Amino acid sequence: VSANEYKEALLAARDDIDILLAESACGPLMVRLAWHDAGNYDKNLASEKWPIAGGATGSIRFAPEINHGANAGLINGVKLIQTHIKEKHQLISYADLYQMASSRAIEYTGGGPSLGIRYGRQDVDSPDGCQKEGNLPDGEADPDTGNYGGTSGTASTEDKTPGGHLRKVFYRMGMNDEEIVALSGAHSLGRAYHDRSGLGAEQTKFTDGSTTTQKFANGKVTPFHAGGSSWTEQFFVFDNSYFIVLDDDTSDPELLKMSSDKAVFKDDDFRPFAEKFRDNKDSFFESYVKA
Ligand code: HEM
Incomplete structure (x- = not known):
């Protein structure tokens, strides 16, 4: 596709994401979804072959990653993007759609800043691209050990x-x-x-x-x-x-x-x-x- 066609597809997806956010009040869930898709990134693996270092690759839509403890409830966000946005906007990757939904929840419904993010992320196409569990942060320590992190391979x-x-x-x-x-x-x-x-x-x-x-x-x-x-x-x-x-x-x-x-x-x-x-x-x- 040409750059112009891609831009038009992005803008059309954005319009539908704005409608979804306003009608289903799913903005906060989308921000968490995008963050958990991206937040397993490991800079120490940056020189390895993509997608080993992780990051925003759409891998969160597959099991086992979606079933990781930290991702509880995010299946709802994955399904909303799948049925309301991706099926109509096939050209745009899941990874981009998650980040776009997060960015619009912050700027459009949330009244926050424009993130000015760039698009063109590539999706992993199978569960082989899932990241290992334990890369995301804990809000509270394990009551038994007193440790933050550590319960699931962290x-x-x-x-x-x-x-x-x-x-x-x-x-x-x-x-x-x-x-x-x-x-x-x-x-x-x-x-x-x-x-x-x-x-x-x-x-x-x-x-x-x-x-x-x-x-x-x-x-x-x-x-x-x-x-x-x-x-x-x-x-x-x-x-x-x-x-x-x-x-x-x-x-x-x-x-x-x-x-x-x-x-x-x-x-x-x-x-x-x-x-x-x-x-x-x-x-x-x-x-x-x-x-
Ligand atoms: C600093 C370490 C962080 C910890 C320990 C943490 C932990 C959590 C936890 C435990 C929840 C509740 C999940 C639930 O019960 O549904 C949550 C929700 C949420 N987190 Fe974080 N988080 C962190 C950082 C972030 C970051 C960096 C972002 C985005 C940039 C983020 C965005 C959100 C949002 C938007 C929700 C609400 C989701 C909803 O309403 O469905 N968090 N976080």
Whole structure:
């Protein structure tokens, strides 16, 4: 295909993704889907033959990867993209569609920055391209061992502290401390669910569907399925509220703060970035885009 044809196909897919995001309120799920497809990247394997180093290759759509513990619930996102977008936009890879859905959930429904991402990712075409389990971060330590990482083949990311564990996971991807803190701010969106990660409450006053209203960044009220614990009150809006709430001891106790989240203020080298993002939304956006 010509560059122009490809561009037109991308724009058409984007229109349908925008409709899907607005109608099914799946934006946060898409951000997590794209991140988990990409976040197994290992820079130490970068010189190996593609797709050994992992990254955004669409491998998450196959078992066994989709059944990894960290990916609980993401099958719903895979199915939404498959049936609503991919079947109509065959030209675009799954890997690109996942990243596009994430980017639109941040910019379009979320009101966040334009990520300016580039497209043209190639998909792996079979489960042989799946990544090994254990490359993604833990929000809480194993209650028996006190270790973050380590329960599912993640020995290389094991650590007694959340900050140490996050560094092992994110440094392997080639990220630095500022990028770890900025990317953590994606928890401005979405929720943790009891029947997925097992973290947080069954539901809270923000997620029970009866007491609060959820809005997209354009002010339009969005219906959503009840349940889970959100990090922020408006969990379809992408802004720096995650950092504001996290650093506020008087914030509503029904908002979620995992140990890995708290680390962005508790860890001495993370804290300056968390404070900067708390105080300045534009600086958060700038660092998030870069990361
Ligand atoms: C820093 C280490 C991180 C840890 C330990 C972590 C952990 C988690 C956990 C446990 C959940 C709940 C999943 C569930 O129960 O459904 C979650 C949800 C989520 N995560 Fe993270 N995460 C991290 C980083 C990130 C990053 C880098 C992004 C994106 C850039 C991200 C985006 C999301 C989103 C959007 C949700 C909500 C999904 C939904 O509402 O369905 N997270 N994360």
